Amino acid sequence: MDHGRDAFISYSHKRDSALAEGLQRGLHRLARPWTRRQVINVFRDTTSLSANNDLGGSIKRELEHSRYFIYLASPEAAQSRWVREEIEFWIDNRPMDRFLIAVSGGTVAWDTNTRDFDWDATTALPAVLRGKFGTEPLWVDLTRFRESEKLSLRQAEFRDVVATLAAPLHGRTKDALDSEDLRQHRIATRMLRGSVAALSLLLVTSLVAGVFAWQQRGEALVRARRSASQALAARALEIAGTDPRRAAQLALYAEAVQPTGESAQAMARAVAANEGVARHFEAGGDQVSESRGAGMIPLQQRLDQPRRQHPRLLPGLQRGASPRHSIRQVPAAASHPWATERRGPPVQRRRQAAHGGDHLQRDRAVGRARHQADADHRRQ
Structure with missing residues (x-):
C-alpha cells in the first residue's frame, strides 16, 4: 500500500490544539537537512485538510495512507467522538504495533498481570482500546508541556520527547536520530556562517568598487574639463588674428573651465591681439x-x-x-x-x-x- 503520510495526529481540539501544533512542527524539523523543507510528513487536520463536504471520508483516507497513529491522550480526547471514531478505524484497518501514545493529560497505567491497561486508574484512554494491545505500547509524557506558550526543539526535554516519537517514523534508533540531528545542525551552522562571510566580503567589495568608481568619476571630470579648456584655448589661438574679441572671450572661458598652460597661452595671445x-x-x-x-x-x-x-x-x-x-x-x-x-x-x-x-x-x-x-x- 502506498503510504502518503508518515504519521496521523489525533487530539482534542478543545484542549490540545497548541500542543499538537508544536509536536507536528518538532517532528518535521528534527534531523531535517538544511536543503529540504521536511523529511517526514505528519498529518494534522487543521493544517492538512482542505475544505470539502465529506470530512469523515477525508479523515479515513488520510488514516489509510498513514504509517503511524499518534494519539494525544487526555480525558478530553477520550470523550471526543471524532477521536474515538479515528481510533476505531485504525483498530479495524491498521496494525496496532504502530499506535503511539503521547499523554498530554490524565493518567495511563499498565497492568502487567492482565497485560492490559489498568482501566480503573487510566483516564486518558477511550474504552475502545480495551484488550487491543498484547504488549505494553510505547507512550511518552507531554503533560509538562501542555501549558507552554511556545514549544521549540531548543528545549532539551521537549526535544527528547519528540526524538522518542520520531525515531520509529525515521526507521532509526533514538540515538542515531539524535546524532543525525546534531550533524545537520552543524552543517546548517557552517553554511550560515559561510553565507554571512560571503555576504560580508561582497559588501566590502561593493564598497571598494564604489569608492574606486567615485575616484574614477572625479578623474574623468577633471580630464573632461581639461580637454574642454584645451579645445577652447586652441580655438582662441586659431581666431586671434581675425577676431580678437571672440578670441578673448574663448580664452576667458578656457581659463574659467580649467586653468592650463594652453589657456594661459591663449590669454596672452588675446591680450596681444587687442x-x-x-x-x-x-x-x-x-x-x-x-x-x-x-x-x-x-x-x-x-x-x-x-x-x-x-x-x-x-x-x-x-x-x-x-x-x-x-x-x-x-x-x-x-x-x-x-x-x-x-x-x-x-x-x-x-x-x-x-x-x-x-x-x-x-x-x-x-x-x-x-x-x-x-x-x-x-x-x-
Whole structure:
C-alpha cells in the first residue's frame, strides 16, 4: 500500500490544539537537512485538510495512507467522538504495533498481570482500546508541556520527547536520530556562517568598487574639463588674428573651465591681439572711458608723449599709477572690450598728458599774467 503520510495526529481540539501544533512542527524539523523543507510528513487536520463536504471520508483516507497513529491522550480526547471514531478505524484497518501514545493529560497505567491497561486508574484512554494491545505500547509524557506558550526543539526535554516519537517514523534508533540531528545542525551552522562571510566580503567589495568608481568619476571630470579648456584655448589661438574679441572671450572661458598652460597661452595671445585698444585714465581710477577705435595710439606711446613734451610730468604719472592700480575690462559698448586699464594719476596731470604742450603753455601764460597784475597792484 502506498503510504502518503508518515504519521496521523489525533487530539482534542478543545484542549490540545497548541500542543499538537508544536509536536507536528518538532517532528518535521528534527534531523531535517538544511536543503529540504521536511523529511517526514505528519498529518494534522487543521493544517492538512482542505475544505470539502465529506470530512469523515477525508479523515479515513488520510488514516489509510498513514504509517503511524499518534494519539494525544487526555480525558478530553477520550470523550471526543471524532477521536474515538479515528481510533476505531485504525483498530479495524491498521496494525496496532504502530499506535503511539503521547499523554498530554490524565493518567495511563499498565497492568502487567492482565497485560492490559489498568482501566480503573487510566483516564486518558477511550474504552475502545480495551484488550487491543498484547504488549505494553510505547507512550511518552507531554503533560509538562501542555501549558507552554511556545514549544521549540531548543528545549532539551521537549526535544527528547519528540526524538522518542520520531525515531520509529525515521526507521532509526533514538540515538542515531539524535546524532543525525546534531550533524545537520552543524552543517546548517557552517553554511550560515559561510553565507554571512560571503555576504560580508561582497559588501566590502561593493564598497571598494564604489569608492574606486567615485575616484574614477572625479578623474574623468577633471580630464573632461581639461580637454574642454584645451579645445577652447586652441580655438582662441586659431581666431586671434581675425577676431580678437571672440578670441578673448574663448580664452576667458578656457581659463574659467580649467586653468592650463594652453589657456594661459591663449590669454596672452588675446591680450596681444587687442593691444591697439585705447586706454584712458580718469579721476579715482574707478571708471574706464570707452574706446575711440582700433586705430588709436597705443597706450605706451600715449604715456611717452607728455614725457617728451614736459619731463616734469613723469614723476607725477609714476606716483599716480603706483599706489593703486587694477586691471579693468572696458564696457561692451567699446570697440575693443578686451582692453585693460591701470588706474592713473591725478586729474590735472592726466589732462596735461591728454592735451599735450598747448594747454601747458596756456596755463603758464595765464599764471604769468596774474603774477604781473598782482605786482602792479602792489606798486600802486
